[in-house]
Amino acid sequence: MGSSTKKKKEKKKDFQKPKFKVGKTQPKASNHTDTSFKSKGEYSIRELGPATHTVAAIVMGQQSLSTTAPDAIQQFKHNLSLASSSRSDKQRRDALSYLTSQLSQTPPINPVGTHAILAKLLPLISDSSTPVRSQLLKLLRTLPEDEVKHSTEHAIMFVRAGMTHLSADISNDALSIMEWLLEVADDEMVTCPGGWVKTLSTFCAMMGWSLSTAKSSWSSAARSGVRAKDASTQARQISALANFLRAGLKQEGTIQNNDTALLEALYTVSRTPNAFEYLNLVGAQRDEESEMYQSRESRQQIFYRKFLTAMTKYVEQAKGEGGATGRAASLLDQVLVEGMGDYEVSTAMDTQDLLDLW
Numbered sequence: 001m002g003s004s005t006k007k008k009k010e011k012k013k014d015f016q017k018p019k020f021k022v023g024k025t026q027p028k029a030s031n032h033t034d035t036s037f038k039s040k041g042e043y044s045i046r047e048l049g050p051a052t053h054t055v056a057a058i059v060m061g062q063q064s065l066s067t068t069a070p071d072a073i074q075q076f077k078h079n080l081s082l083a084s085s086s087r088s089d090k091q092r093r094d095a096l097s098y099l100t101s102q103l104s105q106t107p108p109i110n111p112v113g114t115h116a117i118l119a120k121l122l123p124l125i126s127d128s129s130t131p132v133r134s135q136l137l138k139l140l141r142t143l144p145e146d147e148v149k150h151s152t153e154h155a156i157m158f159v160r161a162g163m164t165h166l167s168a169d170i171s172n173d174a175l176s177i178m179e180w181l182l183e184v185a186d187d188e189m190v191t192c193p194g195g196w197v198k199t200l201s202t203f204c205a206m207m208g209w210s211l212s213t214a215k216s217s218w219s220s221a222a223r224s225g226v227r228a229k230d231a232s233t234q235a236r237q238i239s240a241l242a243n244f245l246r247a248g249l250k251q252e253g254t255i256q257n258n259d260t261a262l263l264e265a266l267y268t269v270s271r272t273p274n275a276f277e278y279l280n281l282v283g284a285q286r287d288e289e290s291e292m293y294q295s296r297e298s299r300q301q302i303f304y305r306k307f308l309t310a311m312t313k314y315v316e317q318a319k320g321e322g323g324a325t326g327r328a329a330s331l332l333d334q335v336l337v338e339g340m341g342d343y344e345v346s347t348a349m350d351t352q353d354l355l356d357l358w
Helices: 002-014 072-085 087-105 114-126 130-142 145-165 168-191 199-205 212-223 231-249 259-267 296-306 309-319 323-340 344-355
Strands: 043-048 056-061
Touching: 072 087, 072 114, 087 114, 087 130, 114 130, 114 145, 114 168, 130 168, 145 168, 145 199, 168 231, 199 231, 199 296, 199 309, 231 296, 231 309, 231 323, 296 309, 296 323, 309 323
Parallel strands: none
Antiparallel strands: 043 056
């Protein structure tokens, strides 16, 4: 009986028309995520919560998908922009590292030129991040020396700003940039507008060496610096000053005493940009600090009149402290003797008297 009824139901089922449900979909799992994309570069992500069944949507507009990566030139310009303008210390450091790797290749990849790189990155001399400043020095050492020389005047302004910074770490790193400049462009540094007198004044301000009170109360003025300095920092500053003075007071090369050499010196056109800048034919009138001191004698003269007396007294005091400071001061004293030993004081006085009368 039961078996017969079961067979009838199965046979009837074969002739039944299936009923399809319209407008309903199969329920999705509670952790389902829809990753469908919208047109015109937009896409959305929708997630259904397991308890509240709320819908969260994130829509990214104007996003382009491309299978080709940007070329090396665009990547270089992008990283240069990041290094100079990013607010993240890590991004600035990583961008500088990328630029350093590109400039270190053979041949180097530099689509913007050395002048543009320096204009963008020199403000980082006073950057608050120590890794950024360290990476900046590595990048600067990869630049070609011949091209750096044309931007020396621009570079020394940022170096002077870093030297007088309130942070001792930034000031010391600025001295490292100065030492690099002395290696690649020492003559351009001491002869550019403001490169000699302004830089010497910056050194004195950094170390607390007062020029105005040097004749009266110089012993107490040496301790009135911008910040307290330990022995190693003071020794570092004195050593950097000795290197700078050595570059400015070194003996100049002599011209061969023959007619051919004389004619070449008189009539050869200089290949350096703005070869007659020292004449200051155009532009604002320069003062004594911003003047260009092209010859060793002119640098000796202004150094004797403004710095030598005060600096000699401060050096003697530093030598009495001993240790690293005393050794650095002894080196500076030797540089002063070699650089100013052959200077004729009487000539300097006569010249100055004539200038005062004029």
